[in-house]
Amino acid sequence: MSKVETGTEHETAPAKAWLMGTAGWLVPGLGHVLQGKWGRALLLGGAVWACFILGFIMGGHLFQYDGSLLRIPPMIGNLGAGLLYIVPWFMGFGFAEDVRLAALPTFEFGWTFLIVAGLLNYLAMLDAFDIAAGRKS
Amino acid sequence: MRHFLVMTVFALAAAVVFGVVAKDSPRDRLLYGLKVFAEFLVIGLVLGWILYFLPF
Numbered sequence: 292m293s294k295v296e297t298g299t300e301h302e303t304a305p306a307k308a309w310l311m312g313t314a315g316w317l318v319p320g321l322g323h324v325l326q327g328k329w330g331r332a333l334l335l336g337g338a339v340w341a342c343f344i345l346g347f348i349m350g351g352h353l354f355q356y357d358g359s360l361l362r363i364p365p366m367i368g369n370l371g372a373g374l375l376y377i378v379p380w381f382m383g384f385g386f387a388e389d390v391r392l393a394a395l396p397t398f399e400f401g402w403t404f405l406i407v408a409g410l411l412n413y414l415a416m417l418d419a420f421d422i423a424a425g426r427k428s
Numbered sequence: 429m430r431h432f433l434v435m436t437v438f439a440l441a442a443a444v445v446f447g448v449v450a451k452d453s454p455r456d457r458l459l460y461g462l463k464v465f466a467e468f469l470v471i472g473l474v475l476g477w478i479l480y481f482l483p484f
Contacts, residue, residue, distance in 0.1 A: 331448055342441050407438065
């Protein structure tokens with residue numbers, strides 16, 4: 292009698308994968324650096340860091356929840372940058388919508404870049420997780 | 429920064445991440461990254477012209 296595949300077995304990720312994913316989220320590129328994937332770290336981390344820094348240079352600001360539900364989606368995007376979001380949050384820096392910055396022609400590009408930096412880092416974080424879990428080479 | 433330059437930088441960053449994450453071999457990554465980069469630029473320019481002619 293042949294064995295029937297039930298499809299109920301679940302692949303579990305090792306603790307290392309969660310650690311690398313968390314490291315990659317906290318510091319963009321760190322999840323790959325810790326696994327010796329220097330090229331990927333440079334490309335993925337570099338893209339995230341560049342977006343984040345350019346976002347501030349262009350006059351952007353970070354989002355936080357202030358009672359308005361519309362602030363939550365961009366905040367989730369910003370949060371993807373890990374410590375790049377958390378540190379300014381604790382320091383109270385980068386969240387104010389300064390009138391002078393808002394007058395810049397690149398103001399909206401700025402906060403868009405800051406959100407995209409976080410979203411791209413979510414992808415980089417998942418990549419670091421998958422590599423550590425053995426799902427990718 | 430000029431708007432087109434900003435769009436190009438945005439497309440470059442997104443294309444790099446998409447290319448590295450989505451494909452396995454270096455050649456596939458490069459090709460996919462170039463494709464994503466070109467798509468961002470072309471679609472951005474097309475949308476820009478469409479919006480230019482809209483009266484609202």
